[in-house]
Amino acid sequence: MNPPLADPHEFVGDCQSLVELLRRRAEHSPDQLAYQFLIDGQHEGARLTYGELHRAAQAIAARLNESAKRGSRALLLYPQGIDFLVAFFGCLQAGMIPVPLPPPDAARMMRALPRLKSVIADSQAALVLTTGELFATLHQHFDAELASLLWLSTDGPPSDAESSACAFVDSVVRGSPGPALTDDIAFLQYTSGSTSTPKGVMVSHGNVLNQCRLLKAAASYSANSVIAGWMPYHHDYGLIEGLLQPLFVGVPCYFMSPLAFIKRPIRWLEAISRYRVTHSQAPNFAYDLCVQKITPEQRATLDLSSLQVAANAAEPVRAETQRAFYDAFKVCGLRESALAPAYGLAEATLMVSHTRLELPSAATDQISNPVSCGRVLDELQVEIVNAETMRRCATGEVGEVWVAGPCVTKGYWNRPEETERTFHARLADSDAGPFLRTGDLGFLRDGQLFIAGRLKDLIIIRGDNHYPQDIELTVERSHPALRSGHGAAFSVDVSGEEVLVVVQEVQGKQLRDANVDEVLSAIRTAVYNEQDLSLHAVVLLKPGGALKTTSGKIQRRAMKAAFLNGELDVLG
Incomplete structure (x- = not known):
């Protein structure tokens, strides 16, 4: 294995793109370890050197160049691992724009598909790169919109189902795209949607x-x-x-x-x-x-x-x-x-x-x-x-x-x-x-x-500004039965006046040792004593009931909407 250069920045400082960055790493240190995936977080699984990553990405780019034009958006749906990296750099080398997205969970497919489709529509994606296993799972939920995309599994040769559903043609490269420039779009990063529709x-x-x-x-x-x-x-x-x-x-x-x-x-x-x-x-x-x-x-x-x-x-x-x-x-x-x-x-x-x-x-x-x-x-x-x-x-x-x-x-x-x-x-x-x-x-x-x-989460009660994070921290500290980081504070309009509502998830084990009335009283008392605020409503959610983004952020607006619509998974 080649040792790292004394100052690796010396030969990457003038790179114009991520494509050029990987190419230079592969040329200067082809056998140096770049990425090591840890299976179950413990055992060493697949690994890539800079040279291996560069060659694997070139192979993906060869398939992509035959399938879509430069600038096309390609959704990347992968479990965490080496396959994503190869697909990501394969898209970049092919001159396409990767769109990394969380892979839909089979157990929550009906919840995941609407977001996936909204990103497909917004990005005007032409193709989807994924693994063969995930493709097989998603294929069961195909409708006309999903079937119209070109689907490519990059962890092996295309399956019959993939070829049929996507009209995929695996052939040689007809030409390479021009070099990526500094101002070219590298990828689309879709926001998690914690406060609005993902963009x-x-x-x-x-x-x-x-x-x-x-x-x-x-x-x-x-x-x-x-x-x-x-x-x-x-x-x-x-x-x-x-x-x-x-x-x-x-x-x-x-x-x-x-x-x-x-x-x-x-x-x-x-x-x-x-x-x-x-x-x-x-x-x-x-x-x-x-x-x-x-x-x-x-x-x-x-x-x-x-x-x-x-x-x-x-x-x-x-x-x-x-x-x-x-x-x-x-x-x-x-x-x-x-x-x-x-x-x-x-x-x-x-x-x-x-x-x-x-x-x-x-x-x-x-x-x-x-x-x-x-x-x-x-x-x-x-x-x-x-x-x-x-x-x-x-x-x-x-x-x-x-x-x-x-x-x-x-x-x-x-x-x-x-x-x-x-x-x-x-x-x-x-x-x-x-x-x-x-x-x-x-x-x-x-x-x-x-x-x-x-700014948009700011709570204004009787002319005074209150930050929801402060109220949420007070609430979760008020009783051991409450789960940290799984609550939302927001205001609602009642007869023309803004009033305060708290929605908070509980921890099942701790709740068994306390009654609900005790927990509710602890919340109200803590918020009044520490924030000088009275609560209009306190809602306790069952474990897993808090609404969060894919990156773990609490969705205050979604929680507020669910509260107003009576759609929360309420305890008891």
Whole structure:
């Protein structure tokens, strides 16, 4: 195996595309390990060197060039694993635009198909790449819309059913597309739909390469880094920092499926311990899960001393989580300085701000309340703006977070009006811009970014602003029978007045030791004492009843709609 180059960035700094990046890696280090998939999060499964990935992607591109034209959108439906990577880079090499999506779960097919069809319609997809097994499952649910697409299983030769349903022709390449350019769309990143209908964010090759370059500096990646994770490929966090950042830096990546982590959270930390991982990332709930599910006896088997960056993003970062995770795993050699909250969104490719390791006060800031999401990435500009007047807020004042810079994407696919409204904002006092309006509330203090919540989720009761995250945190702390991160607070109109409603999922085991009235009383008392608010209604949901996005974010709007329509899976 070839050792990593002393400075891998030296020969990738002027790459124009992800295609060129992979080609250069394959030319310079063909036998170096690129990706190792961990079956069940533990055993080593399929692996790829840079050379193997490049050749496998070329083979997929050869099939695609015969099947669709350059610029066609190709949905990628794969379980977590090596097959996705080959298909993703195969699409890029063929000049097509991959659209990573979560693979439909057979047990929830009727719920998954409407979203799949909405993305097909929105992206105007021409073909779907998947595995033979998943194709066989989906084929049972084909209607005219799904059957009209070209379906290609990339983990083996086309089956008879595939060939018949999709009129697939497997033949040689007739020609290669021209080279991808920096401004070309690399892929469509469909938003999770936590607050609205999913939209396809147009992410260019330049956006990704700039993001990787800036993230390399912010998170102190080096030629000696080792990366491991479990975030799904269809989420921007899992795709860009989890899978593409290792390629950019030129270091090995060990990854597992999200399900493997959820079933046994220790698998993630075992991988960090076993492979001497330096960088990993996950949303806030994952750190909570590790604290809750990993026993003291299991902790004694872990060595987390190699971990330099444990990034926390993709959902609100809680100081209590940061503190609990450090307290639980410091006996494993975890450094407090490794805790690295960050903030980002798909519309800015991924990260906008990230905790810098070189700052001596960083560790303290990450376990205090509110939590700092670090400093804004180099070359990005962040302004805190009054969403109504479009003027800059005073220092320390909460306002909407606006972003400009090379990581801000092109906009939403086929949605010019929404693109104009979201990506081309200008300051009223100076006409500076254009800026991306994130829809997130935050403030800057001592050069660091703090996030307060979502602009559209803001609850206004009798003229006072309340952030739902604060209320939800109060609720889940009020009684041990309540499940962390599985509640929603929102307001509804009753006779012309906005009133507060809380919907909260319970944990079955703890609830057996408490009666429902006791839990309801605890919630009302806590919200009144801590938030000075009275609750109009409190609804307890059965385990699994909370509505969340595919990336684990609570769907407040969907929960509110279900409450108003009487569609919640209510306890009792």
